[in-house]
Amino acid sequence: MKIKNTNAGFFHRLKHDEEFQIKAFSFLIIKSLVIFLITAIIIGNKEFVYYDLVILPLVLFVFFVHRRIQMHMLVTSLLYVIFIMHAAGGVMHIAGTRLYDITFGIIKFDNIVHFLGSFVTLLIVYGLFTHYVNRKGKRFNEFYLFILLVLCSAGVGTLIEMVELIGVVFFDASEGVGNYMNNAIDLFVNLLGAIAAGIFVLRYRRRKLFKKLID
Structure with missing residues (x-):
């Protein structure tokens, strides 16, 4: 019992x-x-x-x-x-x-991880940003908000690529993570994920369900 x-x-x-x-x-x-x-x-x-x-x-x-x-x-x-x-x-x-x-057509599993990672990172940045804005009582132009969020998310993606670079330099990880082109594609996919998340946030952030689940 x-x-x-x-x-x-x-x-x-x-x-x-x-x-x-x-x-x-x-x-x-x-x-x-x-x-x-x-x-x-x-x-x-x-x-x-x-x-x-x-x-x-x-x-x-x-x-x-x-x-x-x-x-x-x-x-x-x-x-x-x-x-x-x-x-x-x-x-x-x-x-x-x-x-x-593993690939799905031209899309690699790695691309999916980077896209989703950048997408979720922007949501977290938005949460941090709104937490600060709500406390300060400030309001920002949506275009500037979009640019700020995308740049912050893409910046985090760049830091992640630097972490991968350390793996390449010290652990000979180039065979696993790829060459310079792989690095460039990762950065590009990170940017796409950030842009997609930025558009998503601007479009839905005033809706009740978004505020309940994300904001």
Whole structure:
């Protein structure tokens, strides 16, 4: 009976307590990343050992940012999913093909990760920005808001490419992440994701559902 009551209490909190939800989800993501890290170590993939060691503290950083500015659960969860997609991309295989080597026509799995990552990053930047604006009571022209959000998101994407560059220089990751053209395509896809997210934000940010799930 006590076990049943404990389980009932757990699922009740999981359903109704957002703070508990993000703690549980963060724990699940960290556990998954540790599994991917161990897998990368076992198969000798130094590149993704490095990436996983970078991502793990980022999960904790996102968790504390979430608590600080009350980011919506949907946005935080989407970012966590991007982390998992990246970590899985280097060590998981489907029908003998590594995830990061899978293509859908001209679109690579890597392109999808970068596009979605940049899209979600802009939503987070928007959340940080509106948190600041609401406190200061300021209003900004939508065009300038769009440019600011896109540049910030694209800038984060550039920082990520610099992290990849460290992997290339110190862990000989060029075979895994690609050459200069791959880097340029990543930056371009990051920009496309940021632009798409910027258009999405400007079009829907005044709607109630957007404010409930994103803003």
